[in-house]
Amino acid sequence: MDKKNMKGWLYLLPAIFFLGFFMVYPLIDVFIYSFEEGFNFVSQSHHGIGTYNFRYVLRDPYFMQALKNTFILVIITVPVSTGIALLISVGLSSIKAVRNLFQTVYFLPYVTNTLAVGLVFMILFKKTPYSDGLVNLLINWFGGESVDFIDGPYWAKMFVLCFYTVWIVMPFKILILTSALASVNPEYYKAAQVDGTSKSRTFFKITLPMISPTVFYLLITGFIGAFKSYSDSVALFGTDLNQAGMNTIVGYVYDMLYGDSGGYPSYASAAAVILFVIILTITCINLMIRKKHVHIQ
Amino acid sequence: MKIVLQNLTKRFPNRNKSVREDVIAVNNFNFEIPDGKLIGLLGPSGCGKSTALNLLCGLLKPTTGKIFFGDDDVTGVPAEKRGVGFVFQNYALYPHLTVHENILFPLQNFKGKDKLSKEEMLRRAKEAAELVQISSLMERKPSELSGGQQQRVAIARALVKMPRILLLDEPLSNLDARLRLQTREEIRRIQRETKITTVFVTHDQDEAMSISDEIVVMKDGVVQQIGQPQYVYDHPANLFVAKFLGTPPINVFDGYVKGGRLFIGSENVMAAGCPDQNVSVGIRPEGFTLDKNGSITCRLSGVEVMGRDITVVSANSACEAASVRSIISAENLAAINGDTVRFSLKPDKVFLFNKETGAVIGCELN
Numbered sequence: 001m002d003k004k005n006m007k008g009w010l011y012l013l014p015a016i017f018f019l020g021f022f023m024v025y026p027l028i029d030v031f032i033y034s035f036e037e038g039f040n041f042v043s044q045s046h047h048g049i050g051t052y053n054f055r056y057v058l059r060d061p062y063f064m065q066a067l068k069n070t071f072i073l074v075i076i077t078v079p080v081s082t083g084i085a086l087l088i089s090v091g092l093s094s095i096k097a098v099r100n101l102f103q104t105v106y107f108l109p110y111v112t113n114t115l116a117v118g119l120v121f122m123i124l125f126k127k128t129p130y131s132d133g134l135v136n137l138l139i140n141w142f143g144g145e146s147v148d149f150i151d152g153p154y155w156a157k158m159f160v161l162c163f164y165t166v167w168i169v170m171p172f173k174i175l176i177l178t179s180a181l182a183s184v185n186p187e188y189y190k191a192a193q194v195d196g197t198s199k200s201r202t203f204f205k206i207t208l209p210m211i212s213p214t215v216f217y218l219l220i221t222g223f224i225g226a227f228k229s230y231s232d233s234v235a236l237f238g239t240d241l242n243q244a245g246m247n248t249i250v251g252y253v254y255d256m257l258y259g260d261s262g263g264y265p266s267y268a269s270a271a272a273v274i275l276f277v278i279i280l281t282i283t284c285i286n287l288m289i290r291k292k293h294v295h296i297q
Numbered sequence: 298m299k300i301v302l303q304n305l306t307k308r309f310p311n312r313n314k315s316v317r318e319d320v321i322a323v324n325n326f327n328f329e330i331p332d333g334k335l336i337g338l339l340g341p342s343g344c345g346k347s348t349a350l351n352l353l354c355g356l357l358k359p360t361t362g363k364i365f366f367g368d369d370d371v372t373g374v375p376a377e378k379r380g381v382g383f384v385f386q387n388y389a390l391y392p393h394l395t396v397h398e399n400i401l402f403p404l405q406n407f408k409g410k411d412k413l414s415k416e417e418m419l420r421r422a423k424e425a426a427e428l429v430q431i432s433s434l435m436e437r438k439p440s441e442l443s444g445g446q447q448q449r450v451a452i453a454r455a456l457v458k459m460p461r462i463l464l465l466d467e468p469l470s471n472l473d474a475r476l477r478l479q480t481r482e483e484i485r486r487i488q489r490e491t492k493i494t495t496v497f498v499t500h501d502q503d504e505a506m507s508i509s510d511e512i513v514v515m516k517d518g519v520v521q522q523i524g525q526p527q528y529v530y531d532h533p534a535n536l537f538v539a540k541f542l543g544t545p546p547i548n549v550f551d552g553y554v555k556g557g558r559l560f561i562g563s564e565n566v567m568a569a570g571c572p573d574q575n576v577s578v579g580i581r582p583e584g585f586t587l588d589k590n591g592s593i594t595c596r597l598s599g600v601e602v603m604g605r606d607i608t609v610v611s612a613n614s615a616c617e618a619a620s621v622r623s624i625i626s627a628e629n630l631a632a633i634n635g636d637t638v639r640f641s642l643k644p645d646k647v648f649l650f651n652k653e654t655g656a657v658i659g660c661e662l663n
Binding site: 185187188190191193194195196197198201205206209210212 | 354355356376377381382383385387389391393402408454458
């Protein structure tokens with residue numbers, strides 16, 4: 001190894017050390033735990049090696065509920081939030097007058113404290129002895145029956161969770177998409193205009209392909225983020241998510257480690273590995289689609 | 298399609314907000330472009346030539362004035378309905394589409410009764426590609442093409458919808474010198490074959506002079522002169538036009554007319570049939586001939602050999618520039634020696650301009 005290389009490795013050393021210590025090592029450890037049956041933290045012992053942990057987790061109704069919740073969350077919130085963010089960004093880039101004001105307004109949720117957001121959602125959705133929440137007021141006003149969004153039927157709770165998630169992730173997407181739209185060379189639009197291209201055709205045939213790498217980036221990170229979601233559920237439904245039936249996979253892992261029914265690092269590791277495999281598969285599929293459909297300059 | 302511009306003016310609000318006065322990019326432009334001609338809009342950067350082109354194509358609306366295509370008043374017609382083909386300076390080819398898709402793109406926009414069948418579109422795309430000789434590149438992406446090829450694709454895309462007029466914005470500025478020469482011939486050929494009225498913008502006078510049927514010289518939004526290239530070169534309307542056309546540029550001297558004679562510095566150079574006054578004298582580089590008994594004397598600074606011709610670089614205290622450049626035949630190389638050179642002048646290559654306004658002074662010289 002020549003001197004130049006040595007220097008390079010030296011510069012990389014801190015990063016390698018921290019990544020190895022805090023990421024690579026724990027990752028490998030989780031894999032090992034997931035195959036060690038009945039691992040005990042205190043005694044650092046286990047009584048066998050095999051796939052029992054996985055079989056247990058996959059038979060656990062709480063895990064299956066968490067899996068179902070997570071998938072619904074992913075399938076609904078990722079396309080919806082990306083789509084709405086795209087609409088808003090296109091709207092923002094085609095107005096001139098008060099664009100900055102609106103950009104700030106749309107970015108506010110990103111810098112707002114989670115607890116404050118939780119409070120807003122409480123006012124909107126929570127049933128208290130004094131009021132049924134703003135949304136129920138609206139429903140009543142249109143002649144509907146009150147719905148308990150926090151402790152009521154599953155679909156109502158799922159709706160609130162999805163709504164909340166979409167609302168939380170949108171500002172970042174809008175920010176990224178507006179800058180992507182601004183980076184499209186205006187000459188393309190001029191060329192399209194001279195050729196008499198309709199607005200919708202310009203959008204689908206020019207704008208969208210041009211910003212497709214960004215849209216795709218948002219989809220992939222959106223998928224991963226939604227699969228890993230947990231805190232949103234807690235913010236809305238409290239910590240006993242299994243009871244509320246609104247647990248997510250990460251929530252399940254947490255419960256298995258530290259929750260009231262916790263103390264099972266083996267099961268937690270197995271659930272974490274299952275989540276890892278799911279995210280890996282989805283991301284690989286995403287990347288394959290990307291190769292086919294995304295224009296990279 | 299004949300194009301008529303009437304009193305065309307375009308003002309922009311000044312970017313410096315403290316200045317109330319608008320920027321006048323195009324000032325009272327009057328011009329009639331005959332059908333089927335190739336017109337070069339020529340001027341230094343910032344002279345309003347690109348604005349004029351954008352007004353023609355409809356991307357900008359004129360502040361005042363009118364534009365006619367044939368007998369139609371298109372002043373208020375938006376770009377998409379004018380039926381113009383526009384070739385952008387950077388070509389603006391859609392990078393995610395193949396050459397073929399790029400050329401088809403304008404045709405797929407046609408709606409209603411103009412809508413074309415698939416076969417018709419393919420046929421026209423093929424024709425356009427053949428016209429600019431890119432048939433073999435149809436499946437490539439623009440990023441896989443050279444600058445010259447991209448230029449051709451851009452022209453094909455502009456022509457495929459059979460526009461009423463074709464506009465080119467600095468068509469050659471992104472090409473290297475050799476390709477530029479070749480491409481300007483191409484543009485000329487394509488224009489001749491299609492007979493579409495074509496307007497192009499350039500700051501390169503060689504380019505404009507070599508292929509245009511007529512050139513329009515602009516400065517600060519004002520048209521200086523319109524005419525056939527050779528005529529404009531031989532009869533510049535003012536000092537700006539004279540300076541702008543021709544390489545090497547015209548040599549400008551301080552001079553005066555007195556008693557029917559033209560003086561440069563203190564030398565009596567030729568007879569001038571105009572009243573006594575101070576003048577700027579413009580002499581084209583090819584207007585000098587070496588002559589031992591010549592009427593103008595310069596200090597020799599050097600000789601640049603170009604093969605066919607030589608450029609004699611010399612200095613004269615009456616000259617505006619530091620050096621006087623004259624082009625003479627290479628056969629005379631041996632005759633140049635010593636510290637000074639003497640030239641006699643060809644009267645038709647000498648122009649007199651008003652000292653204040655720069656306007657040419659009509660004056661018999663010999």
